[in-house]
Amino acid sequence: MDQNNRVLSRIGARELSEQELEAVTGSFQRRTLTPCAVDSNKQQLFAGDTSECGDV
Amino acid sequence: MKIIVFAPADDNHTAPIKWALEKADYRVVCWDGLGWTGERQSSVILGNDDIMTLGSHTVDPGDVVWIRRPEPPEPNPKTAEADKKFASMEYRSFYHSIAYLLESLPIWCINKYSPARRMIQKSAQLNLARRCGLKIPDTLMSNSPQKVREFLARGGHTICKGFTPHVWQKDGHKSVAITETFELTPDKLPSDEVLTFAPAIYQEMVPKVFDVRMVLMGSHIYSYALNNTKKALDWRQDCGFGHVSVDPIATPPEVAQGVLAFAREAGICFGSLDFGVDAEGRWWFLEINEQGQFLWLDQFNPGAKMLGKFCAFVTAPEGATAPLEAREDIFPTLQEYEDLLKREQVPPVARAFKDDPFLSIEA
Numbered sequence: 001m002d003q004n005n006r007v008l009s010r011i012g013a014r015e016l017s018e019q020e021l022e023a024v025t026g027s028f029q030r031r032t033l034t035p036c037a038v039d040s041n042k043q044q045l046f047a048g049d050t051s052e053c054g055d056v
Numbered sequence: 057m058k059i060i061v062f063a064p065a066d067d068n069h070t071a072p073i074k075w076a077l078e079k080a081d082y083r084v085v086c087w088d089g090l091g092w093t094g095e096r097q098s099s100v101i102l103g104n105d106d107i108m109t110l111g112s113h114t115v116d117p118g119d120v121v122w123i124r125r126p127e128p129p130e131p132n133p134k135t136a137e138a139d140k141k142f143a144s145m146e147y148r149s150f151y152h153s154i155a156y157l158l159e160s161l162p163i164w165c166i167n168k169y170s171p172a173r174r175m176i177q178k179s180a181q182l183n184l185a186r187r188c189g190l191k192i193p194d195t196l197m198s199n200s201p202q203k204v205r206e207f208l209a210r211g212g213h214t215i216c217k218g219f220t221p222h223v224w225q226k227d228g229h230k231s232v233a234i235t236e237t238f239e240l241t242p243d244k245l246p247s248d249e250v251l252t253f254a255p256a257i258y259q260e261m262v263p264k265v266f267d268v269r270m271v272l273m274g275s276h277i278y279s280y281a282l283n284n285t286k287k288a289l290d291w292r293q294d295c296g297f298g299h300v301s302v303d304p305i306a307t308p309p310e311v312a313q314g315v316l317a318f319a320r321e322a323g324i325c326f327g328s329l330d331f332g333v334d335a336e337g338r339w340w341f342l343e344i345n346e347q348g349q350f351l352w353l354d355q356f357n358p359g360a361k362m363l364g365k366f367c368a369f370v371t372a373p374e375g376a377t378a379p380l381e382a383r384e385d386i387f388p389t390l391q392e393y394e395d396l397l398k399r400e401q402v403p404p405v406a407r408a409f410k411d412d413p414f415l416s417i418e419a
Contacts, residue, residue: 007254008246009218012238014293018230 058083059370060113063124068405069351070124072393075402076367079388085113089126090151096130098154106161108154117162120370123155123169124347164374171323172346178219178257181344188317189310190341193262199255201248208242213261215289216240218254224418236290262340264332267291268305271350271362272319272327273369275377277312280353280360281305281333295352302356311339318344326369354390363390 059077063070065086074084087110088096095111108115115121129147131140155169167175174180179197186192196207197219208214217237224233239261245251267282283301284291291300307315311331319325328348332340353360364384372378396402 004247005250005253008216008240008250008256009222009235009254010224010233011246011250012216012236012240013222013224013233014236014290015233016231016293020297021230021232 057118057120058085058113058116059120059122060084060110060115061086061122061124062089062126063122064088064127066403066405067125069349071403071405072351072363072390073366075393076363076387077371080367080371080386082367082371085110087111087113087126089129090147090154091127091130092132093130096127098150100154100157106157108157108161110154115158115161115163119163120166121158121163122166122370123158123172126151166326166370167324167346175322175324175327175344175346178343182341184321185314185318185341185344188314188321190314190318191338192341193260195260196258197255198258199252201251204251204258205242205245207258208240208245213263214240215259215261217257217259217290219257221414223415225415227417227419234293236293239289261289262332262342263334264340265335266333268331268333268339269302269350269353270307270315270329270331271353271365272315272325272329273365273380274325274372274375275316276365276369276380277307277315278360278362278365279305279307279331280357295356300356302353302360304357304360308337308339314341325374351390355394358389358391361385361389363387363393 059082061070061074061084063086065071065074070086074086077084090096090098097111099107099109101107129144129151131143131147135143158165159168159170175184182192182195196203198204198207215237216239218235220235222235226232240258267284268279269282270277270279281303282291282295283303284294285299285301286294288294294300315329319327324346327344327346328350329344330342332342334340350362350366354362361381361384364387365380367387368380368383372380372383393402397405
């Protein structure tokens with residue numbers, strides 16, 4: 001993949017390992033309510049502060 | 057009076073709030089949003105009396121409608137391929153007709169759709185916040201390489217952030233990359249062309265000592281200091297890892313005044329606001345999410361009682377000014393709900409996206 005054509009937000013994005021994701025969603029359910037959790041199973045922003053971005 | 061929630065019943069804020077309201081004998085119904093299946097169907101009759109039905113429920117005078125997080129409109133998948141684009145647009149238009157009409161019915165919307173849609177725009181937020189007397193960082197929103205370079209050349213520290221969150225998953229792996237605010241220096245600027253790939257928000261870095269998450273409920277303001285042991289620029293991921301502490305903090309009178317003016321001007325009654333507080337104690341408005349997350353404050357600090365406050369808020373008359381604390385204890389707590397959740401005595405909470413717009417797969 002050509003890494004020279006990535007958007008700036010991807011260049012500055014925070015990398016989260018599988019272990020880090022598990023730490024959030026696997027062992028400590030409470031953190032899934034936080035504003036920007038990622039679900040390790042569904043690989044998605046887990047109900048974070050995303051509604052402001054949608055067109056619904 | 058009933059409370060109608062525009063969200064799936066298993067949305068992670070809807071589920072405990074519906075449970076708590078029902079425990080206090082309030083009637084709550086959920087509507088997932090417009091769709092082709094029976095419970096997602098809707099009708100609007102316009103005549104001498106306007107009548108709106110959402111699934112099997114009628115919107116009645118005195119109802120409270122909390123537009124939490126409805127699913128996107130969902131047309132029938134059996135629609136002919138040649139008609140799908142049209143059907144999709146019709147579903148979207150009808151949903152907008154429903155949402156905007158709610159504002160004209162004798163009900164209370166949290167929040168009204170028009171101001172909510174305006175206030176999700178970052179530029180409109182910052183502009184209004186400044187006009188209401190709140191301190192905001194100098195900001196550039198742009199896809200012009202020249203303007204970006206000029207902004208960074210002004211000196212000082214600059215951060216970059218997106219308009220929307222996003223997750224990139226590496227194909228075949230579970231690891232991800234997730235957008236967050238990051239510092240951008242002139243020497244780290246990519247080529248001009250890259251700056252045109254996606255517009256972004258470039259902002260004077262607030263010299264913050266700590267962050268504040270504020271929750272607005274009508275005329276009530278609740279502020280919590282967020283101290284991040286990792287001292288990261290963006291606290292949200294560290295919050296997920298438990299590196300953030302949540303402590304109540306008094307809202308400075310001039311900030312409270314500005315926020316209430318903001319809410320009044322915007323036409324919203326509910327929202328989660330983010331501030332950065334610098335060493336001189338100045339509160340810098342960063343953004344507002346009109347349906348942002350707020351129950352996590354209870355998880356980090358049970359004394360916050362956000363669940364009880366929100367239930368007290370939506371069951372009080374619109375515009376009521378009586379302290380929510382006076383009624384918050386008639387509702388059970390989030391901790392009680394989570395105990396039941398652990399024992400599987402309430403349904404699991406999981407919001408499943410059908411087509412997650414915030415996720416991309418990369419090689």
